[in-house]
Amino acid sequence: MKRNRGYQILANTVMLLVTALVILPFVLLLMSSLTDENVLLANGYSFIPGKFSLGAYEYIFRSGDKIFRAYGMTILITATGTVANIAMTALFAYPLSLKKLPARRVITFLVFFTMLFNGGLVPSYILWSNYIGVKDTVWGLILPNLMLSPMNILLMRTYFETSIPDTLYEAAQIDGASQPKIFTSIVLPLGKPILVTIGTFSALAYWNDWNNGLYYITQRTDLYAIQSLLNKMVSDIQFLSQNSGNVSSDLAATLSKVPSTGVQMAIAFVAILPIIAVFPFLQKYYSKGIALGAVKG
Amino acid sequence: MKEEKVVAKTTSSRMQKFKTWYPLFLMMLPGAVYIIINNYLPMLGIVIAFKNVDFKKGILASDWVGFKNFEFLFSSSDAFVITRNTLLYNIVFIILNTFLGILFAIFICDVTSKHLKKLYQSAILFPFLMSMVIVGYIVFAFFSMQSGIVNKTILPALGREPIFWYNEPKYWPAILIFVNTWKGVGYGCLIYISAINGIDPSLYEAAELDGAGKLKQILNITLPSILPNVITLTLLSVGRIFYSDFGLFYQVPRNSGMLYSTTNVIDTYVYRGLMQQNNIGMSSAAGVYQSLVGFVLVLLANLIVSKVSKENALF
Numbered sequence: 281m282k283r284n285r286g287y288q289i290l291a292n293t294v295m296l297l298v299t300a301l302v303i304l305p306f307v308l309l310l311m312s313s314l315t316d317e318n319v320l321l322a323n324g325y326s327f328i329p330g331k332f333s334l335g336a337y338e339y340i341f342r343s344g345d346k347i348f349r350a351y352g353m354t355i356l357i358t359a360t361g362t363v364a365n366i367a368m369t370a371l372f373a374y375p376l377s378l379k380k381l382p383a384r385r386v387i388t389f390l391v392f393f394t395m396l397f398n399g400g401l402v403p404s405y406i407l408w409s410n411y412i413g414v415k416d417t418v419w420g421l422i423l424p425n426l427m428l429s430p431m432n433i434l435l436m437r438t439y440f441e442t443s444i445p446d447t448l449y450e451a452a453q454i455d456g457a458s459q460p461k462i463f464t465s466i467v468l469p470l471g472k473p474i475l476v477t478i479g480t481f482s483a484l485a486y487w488n489d490w491n492n493g494l495y496y497i498t499q500r501t502d503l504y505a506i507q508s509l510l511n512k513m514v515s516d517i518q519f520l521s522q523n524s525g526n527v528s529s530d531l532a533a534t535l536s537k538v539p540s541t542g543v544q545m546a547i548a549f550v551a552i553l554p555i556i557a558v559f560p561f562l563q564k565y566y567s568k569g570i571a572l573g574a575v576k577g
Numbered sequence: 578m579k580e581e582k583v584v585a586k587t588t589s590s591r592m593q594k595f596k597t598w599y600p601l602f603l604m605m606l607p608g609a610v611y612i613i614i615n616n617y618l619p620m621l622g623i624v625i626a627f628k629n630v631d632f633k634k635g636i637l638a639s640d641w642v643g644f645k646n647f648e649f650l651f652s653s654s655d656a657f658v659i660t661r662n663t664l665l666y667n668i669v670f671i672i673l674n675t676f677l678g679i680l681f682a683i684f685i686c687d688v689t690s691k692h693l694k695k696l697y698q699s700a701i702l703f704p705f706l707m708s709m710v711i712v713g714y715i716v717f718a719f720f721s722m723q724s725g726i727v728n729k730t731i732l733p734a735l736g737r738e739p740i741f742w743y744n745e746p747k748y749w750p751a752i753l754i755f756v757n758t759w760k761g762v763g764y765g766c767l768i769y770i771s772a773i774n775g776i777d778p779s780l781y782e783a784a785e786l787d788g789a790g791k792l793k794q795i796l797n798i799t800l801p802s803i804l805p806n807v808i809t810l811t812l813l814s815v816g817r818i819f820y821s822d823f824g825l826f827y828q829v830p831r832n833s834g835m836l837y838s839t840t841n842v843i844d845t846y847v848y849r850g851l852m853q854q855n856n857i858g859m860s861s862a863a864g865v866y867q868s869l870v871g872f873v874l875v876l877l878a879n880l881i882v883s884k885v886s887k888e889n890a891l892f
Contacts, residue, residue, distance in 0.1 A: 287791050291684035292693060298681065299700040301759065305715045306703075308726065312718055324729025325718040372608030375601035382598060387605075392892070394616040396816075397872045400864030401847050402857060403622020404615070410632065412614070428611045488708030491823065495852070510710045511828070514717075518831055541724055544682035548714040555706055563702055570764060571771040 306552075313337070313546035320542050336546035339539070345548060347509065354551075357421045358486040365482040366475055368428050373436035374467045377444075388437075391430045393420040404496055418503055420496030426485050432478045435572055439474040440467060477569040480562060487555070506551045513544055623868070626861040646862035655846060659863070663842040666753065667818045673758050675811060678765035683768070683799060686773045687791075698770070701763040709824025712760055716752070716829050745838040749830060749882045753840065756829055757822070765810055772803040812882055816875035816891075819867050820844065843867045 292344050308327055312320065316331035323330050340347050375381050377390060398404075404424070414420040446466065468475065493508030504512060539547070555562065626646055628639040650656050681701060688694045704712070719727050720742040728739035742748055776798065784794050813867030823844040828841040843863055883890035 284791070285686070285836075291688055292690075295684050295688065295693070295697045296683065298641060299697060302700045305719070308718050309711075309715050311742070317872060320724060324724035325721070325726045327726075336665070368608045368611060371604040375605050378601070381601065382594070382653050391612065394612060396875050397620065398616065398868060399619030399622045400861070400868050401844075402851055402861040402864045403625055404619040405851060406616055406625070406636070406857075407614070407622060423615075425615060428608055428615070430612065430616070433608065456784055463604065484706060488706075488710075490708060490710050507710045509709050510714065514710075514713065514828070514831055518833065537685075545714065545718065548711050552707060552711055559703070559706075562706060563699060566702065566706070567698070567771075568661075570767045 286493040309352050309545055310549055313542055313549050315542060317540055320540075325541075325545075333542075336540075336542040337550075339543050340546055340550065346504075347506075347550075349502065350504045350506045350509040351550070353421070353503060354417075354487060354507070355506060357418070357489075358483050361422045361426055362479055362483045364422070364427055365429075365432075366479045369432050369436055369478055370468065370471065370475060372428075372435050374435045374440055374463055376433070377440035378449075379441075379446075388434075391433055394430045401495075409496060415496050416498060416500040416503065421489070421492050421503070421505060422486075424492055424496065426482070426489060426492065431483070432481060435569070436471070436474050436478060439572070440471055463544075473568070473571075477565045477572070480565040481569055484555070484562065484566075506547070510544075510548055510551060513539065513547075515558050582727045622861075623865050624716070625857065626865040628858075630861075636801065642681060642771055642858070646858040647866070650859050650862045650866070655841070656863075659843045663819060663821050663844075666750075666757075666821065666842065669754055670757050670761070671755065671811060671814045671818075674762055674765050674814075675807065677798075678763050679769050679803070679807070681762065681766045682769035683795060683891050685770055690882075698767075701766050701797050703763070704760045705763040707760070709760075709822070709828040712756060713828035713831060714825075716756060717831065720752070737801065743831060743833045746836050749836055749839045753825060753829060757825055760825075768806055768810060769803055772806045773799060776802045805889050808818045808882060808886070809891070812878050812889075812891060815878040817871070819871035819874055823848065 304327070308325060311327055311329050312325040313336050314332055314334065315326065315329035316333035317335060319330040319333075376384065376391075378384070381387075408420070408424045409415040412423075414423055448466055449462060450471075454467060457465070488507060489505070490507035490511045493505055494511060497503050497508060501512065602810055622636075625636060627641060627643060628636065629642045629645075630636060631639045680849045681697075685694060685697045685701075688697065717725070719725050722728060722739070722741050722743060725742070727742070732739055740748070742752075780798050780802075784798060789797070821842040821844050826840050826842045826845045827848065830836045833840075843866070847860050847867070850856045850863065854860075879891050
C-alpha cells in the first residue's frame with residue numbers, strides 16, 4: 281500500500297494541475313469582465329481586478345438592445361433546431377433499426393458514406409445561399425449542417441436495435457398497433473436516454489454555432505446569434521487595427537460602436553453562463569454519448 | 578395461365594410489403610430529404626472546381642475550364658503551405674491527444690477519492706463544451722498586445738519586453754497546439770475512461786498478488802485492454818488528417834493576416850477564397866483537393882487497420 285501512496289500523490293498532483301489549467305482561463309475571463317474599465321486599460325486583463333466594477337454588465341443591461349436580441353436569437357435557434365433535430369433523427373433511426381426493413385443495408389451505407397466524403401464548403405455554401413435562399417434569413421442559422429447528423433442517426437439506430445427487444449414490436453403488431461403508434465408508445469419512451477443525449481449534442485451545437493452566422497448572415501446583422509455577435513466584434517477590431525494608418529470617418533464610426541474590452545469579456549461570459557448552469561446535466565449525457573460513440577456502429 | 582398466377586401473387590405480396598413498410602419509409606422521408614440536400618447535392622457541386630462559375634448563366638451552363646483552377650492552385654505557394662500546416666498540426670494533435678488522453682484517463686481512474694475523481698472528470702470535459710469564439714476571447718485575454726495578461730503582467734515581471742503576439746507567426750504553432758490540447762483532450766480521455774472502467778478488476782488483483790508494480794500493470798493490463806479504442810480513435814483522426822477545426826485556425830489567431838504562414842490551413846484557405854477574395858475557382862479547387870485526398874486517406878487508414886487486426890477496422 282505504501283508504494284501506492286506515492287502513485288496517488290503523483291496522479292492527484294498532475295490532475296490538480298490540469299484542473300487549474302482548465303479553470304484559470306475562465307476565471308481570467310470572468311475577472312476581466314468585473315474590472316473597472318480604466319484599470320483594465322492601464323493594467324490589462326488580470327486574475328485580480330485592481331478595481332471591482334459591474335460597469336460592463338450594467339452597460340449590457342442599459343444599452344444592450346443588440347445583445348438581448350442576439351441572445352434571444354440564440355435561444356430561438358437552439359430550441360427550434362434541437363426539436364427538429366431530435367424528431368428527424370428518431371424518425372429516421374427507428375425504421376433503420378428494424379432488421380427486416382427493405383434496403384436497410386443500402387440506406388445505412390448511404391448515411392455512413394456522408395461521413396467519409398463530402399462536397400466541401402463551396403458547393404454547400406452556393407447551394408444554401410443561391411439555390412435555397414437561406415442567406416440573411418433566420419433559416420440560415422437553423423437549416424445548414426446542424427439539423428441532422430449522420431453520426432447521430434447511426435448512434436440512435438444502434439441504441440434502438442440493442443435496447444428495444446423485438447418481442448415488444450411483435451406483441452404490439454399482434455394487438456394491431458400501427459407504426460406511428462408503435463413509434464410513440466414504444467420507441468420514444470424506451471429510447472428516452474438516447475433522445476436526451478442526441479438532444480444535448482444538438483442543443484450545444486446550436487448554442488455554440490457561429491459558422492452558419494459567418495457564412496449565411498452577412499447583411500442582416502439584426503439576425504445575429506450571440507456567438508455571431510462575438511465573432512463580429514472580433515472582426516471589427518481586426519479590421520480597425522489593420523487599417524489604423526488611414527482611419528476615415530467611417531472607421532471611426534465603427535470604432536465607436538465596438539464595445540469596450542471589459543464589455544466584450546462580459547458578453548462572452550454571459551454567452552457561456554447557461555452552459556455552466558446546466559453543466560452537471562450536460563456532463564451526464566455528454567459523457568454517455570461520447571462513450572457510445574466509441575462503440576462503432 | 579400458371580405464369581399469370583405467379584405474377585398476380587408477386588404483385589399482391591408486393592402490395593402487402595408496400596402496405597407494411599410505407600409508413601416507415603414515410604417516417605424516414607424528412608431525414609432522407611435533408612441528407613440529400615445537405616450532404617449529397619453538394620457532392621455534385623464538385624463540378625464547380627472544373628468550371629468558370631458565372632452566376633448569371635447558372636452553374637450548369639458556366640464554361641468548363643478543365644484543370645485550370647487546380648493548375649492555379651498548385652502553382653501558388655499557398656498549396657504547399659496549407660497542406661504542410663494541415664498535416665503537421667494534425668500529426669502533433671493526434672500524438673498529443675492520444676498520449677495525454679490515455680495518461681489522464683489512467684490517473685483519473687486510479688484516484689481513490691470519489692470527489693476528486695468527479696472534479697477531474699468535470700474539468701477535462703468543460704472546455705470541450707465551449708465554442709471556439711469563446712476560446713478565441715480567452716486566448717485574447719492572455720495574448721492581447723495592449724491589454725493581455727502576458728504582455729502587461731507576466732513579461733514585465735520577468736523583465737522582458739512585450740511581444741506583438743498577433744503579428745509574429747513563429748509563436749503560433751505552440752499556442753495553437755496548446756489550445757487544441759486544452760480544449761480537445763477531454764473527448765478522447767472520456768472514451769478511455771469508459772474503456773478502462775470496463776476492464777475486469779480481477780486482472781489487477783492477480784497482478785498485485787504476483788507483485789507487479791503500477792507501471793507494470795499499466796503496460797501489461799491497461800494498455801493492451803484499451804488498444805482497440807486507441808486504434809479506432811486514431812483511425813478516425815488519421816482519416817480526418819486533411820481536415821482541420823476551422824474555428825481553431827480562424828477564431829484563435831483572430832484571422833490575423835500576418836499569421837497566415839503558420840495558421841493557414843486548407844479549411845481557412847477555402848473560406849477566405851470563397852468569402853473574402855471571391856475567388857470561387859481556386860477555393861473550390863482546394864475544397865475538391867481536400868475532399869478527394871481526405872477520402873483516399875480514410876480508405877487507406879481503414880485498409881491498413883483491417884490488414885493488421887480485422888475486428889478494429891471501421892468498415
